[in-house]
Amino acid sequence: MGIAVALIVQGGQMMLVLLLAPLLTGLVRKIKARLLRRQGPSVIQPYRDLLRLLRKEVVLAQTASPVFRAAPYVIFAAIWVAAALVPTFATGLMFSWSADLIAIVALLGTARFMLALAGLDVGTSFGGIGSSREMMIASLAEPAMLMVVFTLSLVAQTTQLSSIARFMLEHSVGLRVSLAMAVVALLMVAIAENARIPVDNPATHLELTMVHEAMVLEYSGRHLAMIELGAALKLLLYVSLIGCLFLPWGLARAGDDPSAYLLAILLYLAKLAAGGGLLAVFETSIAKMRVFRVPEFLGAALMLGLLAALLLFVSKSF
């Protein structure tokens, strides 16, 4: 009985993130369009796009190797596993023991590595530019992310996501300037990782400064569908991650009755909508920065992460 319920909840969480991811992307696009006083496509447009792409045939370059064909599935699988590990509406799930923050960073790193390889594989110069830029961004975003992880694990004494969320919920953490810095650093990393506006423009692939779109330019059909779904899942992952680490209220715990789970799911949806809305407002209100400013932006995130850990070290020593 217990195992069956745990399996259902865990499976439900995996399907939930998969089903919600395109909706979140659609919501962000819709709000952005409305802010620009455009009508904008429907919120469910990303689902239609994915279906259309799945039905279309795949066009492969002659120079494409098996890596190019395998990469979309590896990327999608890695991001899906990472997104399914983040506690969205409940802690203490069946696989929560493996939901280690460092493991999630590693899974995302794997996905990024495969994407960069795929960008290089066909041999177009555009893909190469995209890959090299992606690596430049990653070389700063990943250490910044790890510093945030260290700060959180110093506070909560664990790197397991589920336990961190429980800790934040149950202990009064007090006024922690380190956590404020960590959340700002995590937001900056999230913006860079999801190719959102100050770093990259997700809405176009007609720009010379683009990063993500340059790498996936050669993909078509179901391969492109996998990559787009992966990108949507990644956005959902970061919003859920920030939600469960810094706003963990309303998370259900293992053994709660179904109504608690239902309430937690509704709260999670509200958190997602709020996150998407804030992202849209933020993206509309600022301009894209030059590519060579991006290291400074991410350097600031890294600096905030390092400083957060250092300050925590000072306040912990008393």
Place this chain on the structure above:
Amino acid sequence: MHSFQFDVAHLLASGLVLASFMLLYQDRMFGVINVFVLHAVLLAMAVAWQAYVQDAPHLYITAAIALVFKGTVIPVALYRIVRRLDIHRNIEKVVGVGSTMLIGIGLVSLSIAVMLPVTHRAGAFTSEDLVFALAVVLLGLLMMTTRRNAVSQVIGFMSLENGLILAAAGAKGMPLVVEISVAFSVLIAFIVIGVFLFRIRERFDSVDVQALDRFRGDRG
């Protein structure tokens, strides 16, 4: 466990360190001055909090001096100087932002490593204040060395002095007379530097201190 009082003191002092980093990061003239105002306001709040915690009313006067001079008079004067010198363009730096930030982090960890063991027995408030004060002083020095523009070097000097005031507020029993005289000597220094700025400008048509290098003896 931490008390609320310690948490607020920690928040304000580390906010001051963060403002120092923002000074290092900011590369527009007016932006630097705005961040310096933030620096001074945070300092005033940190000192006022120390006054409340230590129950030392004379520290309120120190906080007020910081707020009036550092937070208002000096920034306004700097605004006018910048406008008169007509230098709204970017600041050239000797080293890039990234490496400056890394050096800054290194300096903060240095001050933690040096000050924390030494001052550990003085109590949480004093110790933590001294750690951050040393960090702010070192970051001010770093700013003075990485900038070539004389105005931003002045701001680096002023932020360094803010660190000294933080240290003075953290150490119990600092007489008020010392703090007032320090505040006024800084003001005098500011006036002297202001005059000096215009002299440099008159001579070299720029406030880039690189222009002075020619007159160093060892270069020939």
